[in-house]
Amino acid sequence: MNRTTSVERLKTEEFDICIIGAGASGAGCALDAALRGYKVALIDRQDFASETSSKSTKLIHGGVRYLEQAFKKFDFAQLRQVRHGLEERHTVLRNAPHLARPLPLVTPVSSWFEGLYFSIGLRIYDRFAVDDTLPKSQWLTKEQVLARIPTLNRKKLHSGVLYYDGQLDDARYCLALVQSAAEAGTAVANYMEVRGFGFDQTGRINSVRMVDLLTAASLEVRAKLVINCTGPFSDMVRLMANPALPERIRPSKGVHAVLPWKLLQSDHAMLIPKTADGRVVFAIPFEGALMIGTTDTETDGNSMEPSLNVTEKKYLLDTLNPYLEHKISIGEVKSGFGGLRPLLAADPSKSTKTLLRDHEIEVDEKSGLLSLLGGKWTTYRLMAKDTIDEAEVNFSKKNACTTDKHILAGAENFDADTWKQIRDTHNLEEDIARHLAQKYGSRAQDVAALIKQDPNLKSRVSALYPFILAEAAYCARHEMAVTLRDFLARRIRLEIVDWEETLLSLPKVAAVMGAELGWDEAEMKRQTEVYSAVLRKFMSDADGDTL
Incomplete structure (x- = not known):
C-alpha cells in the first residue's frame, strides 16, 4: 500500500464506487466490490480502524447474551442475529488464521x-x-x-x-481487509476527510469533496456511487448528502x-x-x-x-x-x-442496552447515497455482502460474492510453525518470533528481514513486550502507518495494553518512522508531543484527575 500513489489515483481517476469509512464494514465492502470487478476507492478521515473497529472486545461470536434475551422475550430478531454471528464466526477464523483463533x-x-x-x-x-x-x-x-x-x-x-x-486482533484484521482490497485494485488512503459532495443535474451524488489532512490539499473524487460506512458517525455523512433525512444512529x-x-x-x-x-x-x-x-x-x-x-x-x-x-x-x-x-x-425511547447489534442498508432516493447502518465485527462480511448486493442494483449487475472463501493478506500459505523459521533464521527470541508470525502471518519473514539491513531494528520497542523496531520501519513502508499512534495503537497494540510503556517508547519509534517517512527534527518532536498529550489525557481521565 502506497499512500502517494493512491492519492494520485483519487485525483485523476473516476471510480465505480467510493466508500467512506475504512473500518471493518468499509474495508469489507471495498474488498467485496473489488473482487466483483468494480473500480473502488476507500477513504477514512483518520487511520484504518481508528474508531469503533479497533475498540472491540476482540471476540468473534454469535452473542450468548442475545441468545438468552431471545428466549426470555421470544425475540426472533435476536435469534436471527445469533445465527448470523455463528455462521460468520468460522469464516472470520478461517480466512485469517494468523489474526484470529x-x-x-x-x-x-x-x-x-x-x-x-x-x-x-x-x-x-x-x-x-x-x-x-x-x-x-x-x-x-x-x-x-x-x-x-x-x-x-x-x-x-x-x-x-x-x-x-x-x-x-481487530485493528490488524481490519488492516488485512484493507491490504487485500488494495491488492485487488482498490485505491486506499487514510487521513482523507470528507467535506461535502458534488451532485449532478438530477440531485444525485457524482463526486466526493475531501481534504488530505496530511497536506491540507483539497481534492474531489469522481464516483458513480458513494457508500457510507462510517459507523457511529453515519448520520453526519447522511445529513451532508441530504439534510432532510432523519437521524438513525444511537x-x-x-x-x-x-x-x-x-x-x-x-x-x-x-x-x-x-x-x-x-x-x-x-x-x-x-x-x-x-x-x-x-x-x-x-x-x-x-x-x-x-x-x-x-x-x-x-x-x-x-x-x-x-x-x-x-x-x-x-x-x-x-x-x-x-x-x-x-x-x-x-x-x-429504548435504552441502548436493548438495541440490536444488527445492520440495515439504506438507500437515499434523493441523493443516491448508500449507507450501511449498525452491525458488529463478527458479521462484517455479511454486512458487506448485503451492501454490495444492493450497490449492484445501481449497475444493473448481479455478480457472485466470493469473500467467504477469500484468504486475507498474510494468510496465504500461512503455517502455524512459521515462528520457528523466523526464530532460527534471524536469531530472535521465541516471544518475538511468535508475535511476528501471529501479526504478519506469511509476511512475517519480510518484517524480520529488515534486521539484516539494520541490526538496530532488532531492538524491542519496550523491554516488557515482544514488539521490535523493525515493525515500525515495515509498517511505515508497507502498511501506511503515518503517525506514531498508527503504529503503536493499531499496527502493534502497545497503547491499549500499557500507557506508560507506550510513552517511554516514543523517542525510539519516532526515530525509526521518521527515517522512513522523511520527518525532520521538528516533525519528530511534533509527533511525539501530540501523541504524548493523548496518552496523558487517557491517564488523567482514568485516574479522575484534571489537567
Missing part, C-alpha cells in the same frame, strides 16, 4: 442450578453453530475450572461451563480496562454473566495482558474520543473482584480504551 471461555457458577441453566443455554448456542469446527461446551467440576483459571474465588465457586468462541459508549495478565493467570477467558446493569462482562487474555469489558453508556457521539474514566474503572473491577480469590486494586489498571457502538434505533 479459537478462544476457550469459562462461565463460573455458584450453584448447581446456575450450572444447569448455563449448560443448557450454551448447548443451544452450540446447536446454532452449524458447520463449525470449534469444540462443544462442557459443564466442568470446580477442580476442572480451577485447573484452567487458578485465581478464582474458591469459596464462591461451585462449578463452571466451558464454551468456545473466536478471538481476533451511539453507545463501551470501555475496557486492561490489567496485568498474572491476575487471571490463564489463557482462558471468563464470562461474567451477571452485572449490576444487566450486561455480561468478559475478562480476556490479550497481548500478554488481561482485558475486562465492556460497559454500555448512552452518548451523543459528537464528543472527543471516548476514554476510560475512574467511575467505569471502578465498575469493571467491582464486577470482576467477587469472582477472584485476591481482589484487584484500582491502581493495578495499566491502560484502557473506549469506543462507540453504531446502534441502530427506530424507537428513541
Whole structure:
C-alpha cells in the first residue's frame, strides 16, 4: 500500500464506487466490490480502524447474551442475529488464521442450578453453530475450572461451563481487509476527510469533496456511487448528502480496562454473566495482558474520543473482584480504551442496552447515497455482502460474492510453525518470533528481514513486550502507518495494553518512522508531543484527575 500513489489515483481517476469509512464494514465492502470487478476507492478521515473497529472486545461470536434475551422475550430478531454471528464466526477464523483463533471461555457458577441453566443455554448456542469446527461446551467440576483459571474465588465457586468462541486482533484484521482490497485494485488512503459532495443535474451524488489532512490539499473524487460506512458517525455523512433525512444512529459508549495478565493467570477467558446493569462482562487474555469489558453508556457521539474514566474503572473491577480469590486494586489498571457502538434505533425511547447489534442498508432516493447502518465485527462480511448486493442494483449487475472463501493478506500459505523459521533464521527470541508470525502471518519473514539491513531494528520497542523496531520501519513502508499512534495503537497494540510503556517508547519509534517517512527534527518532536498529550489525557481521565 502506497499512500502517494493512491492519492494520485483519487485525483485523476473516476471510480465505480467510493466508500467512506475504512473500518471493518468499509474495508469489507471495498474488498467485496473489488473482487466483483468494480473500480473502488476507500477513504477514512483518520487511520484504518481508528474508531469503533479497533475498540472491540476482540471476540468473534454469535452473542450468548442475545441468545438468552431471545428466549426470555421470544425475540426472533435476536435469534436471527445469533445465527448470523455463528455462521460468520468460522469464516472470520478461517480466512485469517494468523489474526484470529479459537478462544476457550469459562462461565463460573455458584450453584448447581446456575450450572444447569448455563449448560443448557450454551448447548443451544452450540446447536446454532452449524458447520463449525470449534469444540462443544462442557459443564466442568470446580477442580476442572480451577485447573484452567487458578485465581478464582474458591469459596464462591461451585462449578463452571466451558464454551468456545473466536478471538481476533481487530485493528490488524481490519488492516488485512484493507491490504487485500488494495491488492485487488482498490485505491486506499487514510487521513482523507470528507467535506461535502458534488451532485449532478438530477440531485444525485457524482463526486466526493475531501481534504488530505496530511497536506491540507483539497481534492474531489469522481464516483458513480458513494457508500457510507462510517459507523457511529453515519448520520453526519447522511445529513451532508441530504439534510432532510432523519437521524438513525444511537451511539453507545463501551470501555475496557486492561490489567496485568498474572491476575487471571490463564489463557482462558471468563464470562461474567451477571452485572449490576444487566450486561455480561468478559475478562480476556490479550497481548500478554488481561482485558475486562465492556460497559454500555448512552452518548451523543459528537464528543472527543471516548476514554476510560475512574467511575467505569471502578465498575469493571467491582464486577470482576467477587469472582477472584485476591481482589484487584484500582491502581493495578495499566491502560484502557473506549469506543462507540453504531446502534441502530427506530424507537428513541429504548435504552441502548436493548438495541440490536444488527445492520440495515439504506438507500437515499434523493441523493443516491448508500449507507450501511449498525452491525458488529463478527458479521462484517455479511454486512458487506448485503451492501454490495444492493450497490449492484445501481449497475444493473448481479455478480457472485466470493469473500467467504477469500484468504486475507498474510494468510496465504500461512503455517502455524512459521515462528520457528523466523526464530532460527534471524536469531530472535521465541516471544518475538511468535508475535511476528501471529501479526504478519506469511509476511512475517519480510518484517524480520529488515534486521539484516539494520541490526538496530532488532531492538524491542519496550523491554516488557515482544514488539521490535523493525515493525515500525515495515509498517511505515508497507502498511501506511503515518503517525506514531498508527503504529503503536493499531499496527502493534502497545497503547491499549500499557500507557506508560507506550510513552517511554516514543523517542525510539519516532526515530525509526521518521527515517522512513522523511520527518525532520521538528516533525519528530511534533509527533511525539501530540501523541504524548493523548496518552496523558487517557491517564488523567482514568485516574479522575484534571489537567
